[in-house]
Amino acid sequence: MKVSSKGEYALRALLLLGTHQGKVLGIQEISDKTLVTVHYLEQLLLQLKKLGYVTSKRGAKGGYMLQREAEEINIGAVIRDLEGPLSPMACASITQYEPCPLEEGCQLKPLWSLVRDTIAFVLERTTLDDLLQNRITKLEGGDFIVGKRTS
Amino acid sequence: MKVSSKGEYALRALLLLGTHQGKVLGIQEISDKTLVTVHYLEQLLLQLKKLGYVTSKRGAKGGYMLQREAEEINIGAVIRDLEGPLSPMACASITQYEPCPLEEGCQLKPLWSLVRDTIAFVLERTTLDDLLQNRITKLEGGDFIVGKRTS
DNA sequence: AAGTAATCCTATCAAAATAATTGGATTTAA
DNA sequence: TTAAATCCAATTATTTTGATAGGATTACTT
Structure with missing residues (x-):
């Protein structure tokens, strides 16, 4: 029942871009902060671009940024x-x-x-925004998970 | 987020053994009914035996049966x-x-x-018995899944 | 007692999915 | 014009998973 590191890495990159919305982040910087190799990130970001999650800016001072709002991802x-x-x-x-x-x-x-x-x-x-805002509620003793709605 | 065919195949075999509790099932019969090759089943059942889920009977008319009650699996x-x-x-x-x-x-x-x-x-x-009794409740429109208990 | 049918068991091989690497082409800022 | 960066296709390596091979052992049957 594993999520591959591909998915993990992609989400790390999206989270980083999400914390710097509006700024263009170079792939080297993304690599440093996510601990993913530059070349592998290249592949991933290219794919994320084709999927519409990020945009890129080529050339010197180029890099990546989110294409959509974090709430929409x-x-x-x-x-x-x-x-x-x-x-x-x-x-x-x-x-x-x-x-x-x-x-x-x-x-x-x-x-x-x-x-x-x-x-x-x-x-x-x-959504990505939920992750950025730490809006994930851990299950605790009193939580329910599966069942019929009672009201 | 996949379950490998190893897990699927093992559960198929356990379910079949569960529907014939008390009887010894030959590996060929298990293969016929689960659509898993005899050799692969051999490996799986050996592993399930070491894990304590099934027992085996060797020699002619040999085969496998559940070691524990289906409710205990x-x-x-x-x-x-x-x-x-x-x-x-x-x-x-x-x-x-x-x-x-x-x-x-x-x-x-x-x-x-x-x-x-x-x-x-x-x-x-x-439990295995839940599966045998078709006791798995599908989620439907009115079902809830995750949240805080309200009462 | 012999023959045969079955599990047992180790070892190896093949295939698929995943991850990483390579090498160059293209674009853009300075 | 140069350097820094993305783009992109192709390849290689690694890991996981699935399948195969071959013989040893056990036990029922005649």
Whole structure:
């Protein structure tokens, strides 16, 4: 159930750009602060650019900045764009469903669907701005997670 | 955020054994019903045996059966035993935490922790028996997933 | 007691996904 | 004009995962 370092690195870069909105950050500076190699960042940022998350400025004093507002950058979408479906199994994916020969009567699919839904719920309700503002609420003893709404 | 086919295959085998409790199932039969190759199943079942989930009977008419009651087999534990931590990132893992150089002040870790907690919550509250009884409740429009308890 | 059918078990190989590297082309500020 | 930076395609390396091979051991059956 891993998020690859690709996703982690991309989010680190987006967070850094988010904390310096309006400024152009060079790739070297991003590398220093995220601990990701310059070349690997290059690939990542290029991809993030094609996906519409960042813009770049070429040439001397060039670099990268966020293309959208931090509130408009959905973490679930970022991870999905970079790593594929959030679902733990393709049979339970909404965005890239693939059939499975055992599917009918499968006793696992409901579980995978539930896992997909909970992961998607958590990630899709979170924006880059939420992360920047430390607006993620840790689960604590009294929290509930899954169940029927009571009111 | 994938579950590997290793975990899927292992759960398929456990489910099949669970539907025939008390009976010894040959590896060929398990292969036929789970669509996993005999040799790969051999490896998996050997591992499941070492982990205490199944027992085997050698020789002619040999095969496998569950070692524990289906209610005592926790799906979260199975996946963890076979694939490692449920956490999407090592920095948020409870069972196999690993430090990260960016950890203090990291704005991502709270998110990874939340994801870990929700995945663990869903998987650890589910037993093999729950799957066998189709006792997994799909999320529907009116369901809630994460939040503070209101009463 | 022999034969056969099955698990056991180690070792190795293959494939896929992920991460990192290389090398140059292009653009822009100074 | 030069230097600093992004752009971009291609390649290589690493890791994880999945599959295969081959023989040793066990136990049922005749």
